Amino acid sequence: MPSRSAPPPNDVRERIVDIDVEQEMQGAFLEYAYSVIYSRALPDARDGLKPVQRRILFMMQDMGLVPVRAHVKSARVVGEVMGKLHPHGDVAIYDALVRQAQPFTMRLPLVDGHGNFGSLDAGPAAQRYTEARMAPAALLMTTGLDEDVVDFVPNYDDRLKEPGVLPAAFPNLLVNGASGIAVGMATNMPPHNLVEVVGAARHLLKHPEADLPALMRHVPGPDFPTGGRIVGLEGIKDAYATGRGTFRTRATVRIEKIGRRQGIVVTELPYGVGPERLVEKIADNVKNKRLQGIADVTDLSDRHKGLRLVIEVKNGFVPEAVLEHLYRLTPMEESFGINNVALVEGQPRTLGLKELLEVFIGHRLDVVRRRTAFRLRKAQDRLHLVDGLLLAIVDIDEVIAIVRSSDDAAAALARLVERFSLSENQGRYILDMQLRRLTRFSRIELEREQAELQALIADLESILADEQKLRTLVGEELGQVAAEHGTPRRTVLLTSSGPSPAAGATQLEIEDDPCWVLMSSTGLLARTSSIEPLGTEGRRSRHDLVVAVAPATARGDVGVITSAGRLVKVSVLELPTLPPVAGRPNVSGGTGVKEFVTFAKGERALTIVPLPVPGVEDPDDPGFALATASGVVKRLLPEPLTRPEVDVIALKDLSARQKDEVVAAVSLTSGQEDLVFITTDAQLLRFPASLVRPQGRGAAGMAGIKLSPGARVVSMSAVGPDAVDPVVVTVAGESGGGVSQVGSAKVTPLSEYPSKGRATGGVRCHRFARGEDTLLLAWAGSNPEAATSTGAAVALPGAQGRRDGSGTALDKPVAALGGTPSTS
Template identity: 60%
Template sequence: MFDMARRTTSPPPEDFEERIVDIDVSAEMRTSFLEYAYSVIYQRALPDARDGLKPVQRRILYSMNEMGLRPDRGHVKSSRVVGDVMGKLHPHGDSAIYDALVRMAQPFSMRLPLVDGHGNFGSPDDLPAAMRYTEARLSAAAMLMVQSIDEDTVDFKPNYDGQETEPTVLPSAFPNLLVNGSTGIAVGMATNMAPHNLGEVIAAARHLIKKPDATLEDLMRFVPGPDLPTGGLVIGLAGIRDAYETGRGTFRMRAKATVDNVTPRRKGLIVTELPYNVGPERVITKIKELVNAKKLSGIADLKDLTDRHKGLRLVIEIKNGFIPEAVLEELYRLTPMEETFGINNVALVDGQPRTLGLRELLRVYVDHRLDVVRRRSQFRRRKRQERLHLVDGLIVALLNIDEVIQVIRASDDSGAARARLMEIFELSEIQANYILDTPLRRLTRFDKLELDKEKETLTREIAELTAILSSEDRLNKVVSDELAEVAKTYGTPRRTVLLESSGVSRTAAVPLEVADDPCLVLMSSTGLLARTGDAAELAGDGERTVHDVLVSVVRSTVRGEIGVVTSQGRMIRVSVVDLPALPPSANPPSLAGGHPVAEYVALNPDEVVVGLGSLDPVSPGLALGTAQGVVKRVVPEYPANRDEFEVIGLRDGDTVIGAVELISEEHDLVFISSDAQMLRYPASNVRPQGRPAGGMAGIRLEPGARAIWFGSVDPARESRVITIAGSSTALPGTQVGGGKVSDYTEFPAKGRATGGVRAQRFLKGEDTLLLAWAGPAPAKAVSAVGKPVPLPEDLGRRDGSGVRLTHTVAAIGGALTGPGTEAAEEAPLF
């Protein structure tokens, strides 16, 4: 134990008797700390359970009401409000007052804002502007808090210097503590109360008024859980039930997110609501940290598209190959998109801090509101009784106006006149004074009628108020009806969705990424790309019903890569997982859900895609054919660190017309030229070359002719050769032409670099082939928009002429065979 002595540092005068006061340090510290703790608890940190306000909030609303800052008036500078509150009622610094003012104006902090702010009042991530830049006035809901405060509904106490008075509590026409919640840290205790829906809370309060013995289960039928200003999801209601019963509990808040297509190629998560007190910047920062630290995968991009019109909108783009729902679960687990709210319902009741459940909170408010309405009714009845007393005296004066005037004129002064009026007409001093102060113009016959009507009204109102004060049932009904009117006027739909449990397993049970299963990559004649399952899933019955045909197919895996070959000899890498997956039930498959190839590769002017190739180094290799008759087999040694590269060295003016992934060297390589010559020979006749090589002679072309089609055909399968002839002088795509379907076996195999054999005899007006194709039967043709075009059914002679078609053909492809065939197992099929 230590003692502390208080001494003067300068020598005392001779006539001054030195006094030393011994103080026990522990007692002094105990007393000072308790005084400080009481001050923080009662004067700063904890709300009153009746009006749900801390002292600073109550003083702000009261001062703004006294200043006349009502919703129908203009805004004033916030600094003016802060100065008035600090100077008269709250001498604890301007920052504390302004912080409380700002919070009451933020719609994301309070379910029913009490201050109508004008200017930058901040966001969940940013601080508000300084008080000199913002303006404020009371909101319409705040007027309910101070309603009838001048009717002796609440007690007043002196302010800190005794020169002003302030209310100890506001009348509070709605349960503000439950509706807007509260948060505060005192000494040795804290409060953290969640906001609720106004309509639900009032419904529960009215039920408690009607049935005072209502159980917690009864009240929770009206108030199932919090309703947060920022919406979102509440997961798990067990903690809420505990909080409503004991005053303490926890629940989980989740952001509201939906899965949608954010680009034609990718899906994403659209976040429109965040947990309470969580801002988008905080979420964005955390996601970026996790992605950079490689603790979170599957996110390609993150954009904040929030604005004043659409509200919160975070767009999280998901990489192809990742399951959006699984990524969302990871975001819930690792980021503030899921937070825990700990309810601690500590509030002041009769000046003492108490932890209250839902029923106790409603009971305290209902009792307060009953007391407010009772005191208001007493005040109104007293005022009406006083007015009725004056009206009765004035009526007596009007009925005896001549005698009254004579008495007044015969009196020496006002005191004598008052005494004689009281004596002669049996009036009270108040009535006599009122008669003497009434102008003569009021003492007319018309005023007598008005006074009679006013007396009748006052008598009726006094009777009504007396009935309310004399009956608890009538008083309860008045309070209940007023609460119902508040709910009708200011109630809003629930924003927060309550869920018993998440219903979704964690990522341990839900795979984060798409499995690397085998698949086929497809390209249609209209330039659509897609991926699907194994070749057996593509099997059809030989009668393709979809509009469009496949012009290139290559085998890969979902998380693999393929190459897109262009007419300029370039191969461009494309990730297979980026391609849309066709439904496995499609039989035969439809590429209506595919995406244009231009979304995946950037093409130069006059450059087109001619085929697909595998990037697997163990594949047989890629075969290319050019318009000048060059053929090349490419050694599958592609650079791993480049997204695009050349696969053939083209001569000036030459272009690639076909690219196909070889399955076997026993397959034929086929050229068809514009002058109707077809040449086929085994792929083994072409030696594989490196990427820079320019290839070798594939077909000998006559002067003026060019190759128009190149591909690979399995000679062991039933195949067809289709040619369509027309005029070289017609505009492309404008003539129908004559088509011919021939059996592939009628064309003899010849050596590489020879001239081939004739595939179609030209008729009058025909001098070139418009289109040609060779592949497995049956063949299908489509127009430029993917519609089917009938082909001749009879097989013509190898060098026969064609039959005029009904529509212009833009592309030709083959039909897939049935399941279980060798061809289905050896895809690609074209």
């Protein structure tokens, strides 16, 4: 036995290699850094996914876990991904799967989770307890993988193939954002609104030279799934220009009366902030005496009503001042740093908004081009077989004779190819066909298929030959994705005006200056100090239609009238301020009326009306008028509200299951206006508003228009004697089709309709065409405009003199009408 000092055997000594430790450490660190950057932490700019996320979606599709199939255990998905594609541990895979299923993290979730997938304050349940399947949006990421649209690469052990990138039918990186920490670099990208991002991508497809301001008209800023507010847009502009920037996010709050105290009610928190974390931070600050004036904090959040955190303020403290300290000392105001780092052609790059869109558009153009080429090859191959089959059917007797007289299949194939000048594929297809395909009817079918294939091939070849047609196709597909999966904006964007609350300013320092409160057709509220936007050209927002305008003061109130006959007080101070402009206001940065009014099922906001300040009532103010579906009209005089809400009309029961509802409310400016009632059966009644005497809030109103059986009031407008060229706009359609149908519209001068007495039947204002039996919408006033349910403008036909003529077909469904009525 050799001693310890004896040298090792020669075979051992030969395997010892002397290396430099410094070089070995550098090489090992570079390999590790490379692996983290390219295989773990950074997303691909094309599909916006990290490798583990991409592998999860690909494997779920391979397992058939589409939205129409049942959920399966998350552990099963994790096992398949780990065993076949991602051998790096089940914890990382499950964490990635959970993130793609969290609606408070992803703006458009890609995984449909069933079970406890965590919250902002707590982690998810173990993978053996939860279930998952693909969400509808995930199908958009993987559709087309079987059509050679992307390259496949070997998996870790070179036994399977996986896609190097997914087709991604929408800009996932911008819509859902991303975060990750690599070696020496990191990424932090906020989510955005799908409709806005698609709008910018389509604009860039049509105008490749578009600059950043043009794109930001479509994408004004991030849109977090948890809502909240973004204060200050300069950091967003920097990030969109350079890929790096910082902005502030705030909670959405309102001040309410909580018992005998004032309270601060939090309904939305900054992105990534949970209510438990906020409550804990408030408690720590109160305990350390850094935060004063707070009596209690109650979390009333639930699954149905969402977040509701009530912070009670002690008597003697100003809620606005307490709110300032909450912004400064708690996560109710947070900073978000954008760092748009993603992989482009295998290299990490910092990208601005235009660069991110260009990378996605380039990827999508390549996907659609490859898909078109694949479909072209398939169509050409099929046409080749159909052509050969038609040749054989022409002389089928000879084909049968050749087959019967041949010794074997190979001989029959050779003879068929020689006799009919066929290719081997055509000959083999003829030999394999069934005898039932030889009927005369089959020939007709083949000729029809031949014509269809020839038309398809011509269309596909034209797409591949024309770059502009390819871009148009990509834009149309993006528009369809936005229409099917788009949702309204949740995060409110506020321009920074003056010092930040965190810098010591309070809302009490706002002067009680006159202002105007605007309400859009999609239910957004905002205020502006400028009167200029309210003229003839000012009621049209760049993103919406302004349907109501009410004068107010910055510390005053306005009233929201609902279809249930309620008048709800809204503080003007809580509304976002629009910057003074000389043109049209942009209400897209407004706050939804649902933030201030809790609606019952089926209830909706109709308009806003001014509320007088106690002690300064105007005795000459004519007030406002209401109209109900059953033809009732009521006029009320303005009065200060001492309660958050009141009922302004006693609605009657139309039947055992149906109650009357308010369909229109208009403010009166002089009391000399004409009220214009329009019904579903196209009857119009015009009578002076002075015929309606004012009543108290508890009254049920009086007869406004006499209705035919089955008819109901669709609108009521107020038109003053000074209105400029007032018209009547009617939109007809089919009953039961809803306002989403594309109907016909007619514009007629109001002078064509005579003024009559109250409670009469009116005159016909629209002749229904074939397929029409009801009026969907109607309106009377000056400078009419129309909008879709998303606020997009719809062109109306020119005015015609026939008061009972038919309408002109529209190109889009109209959901709202407006203009410049004299009551504005």
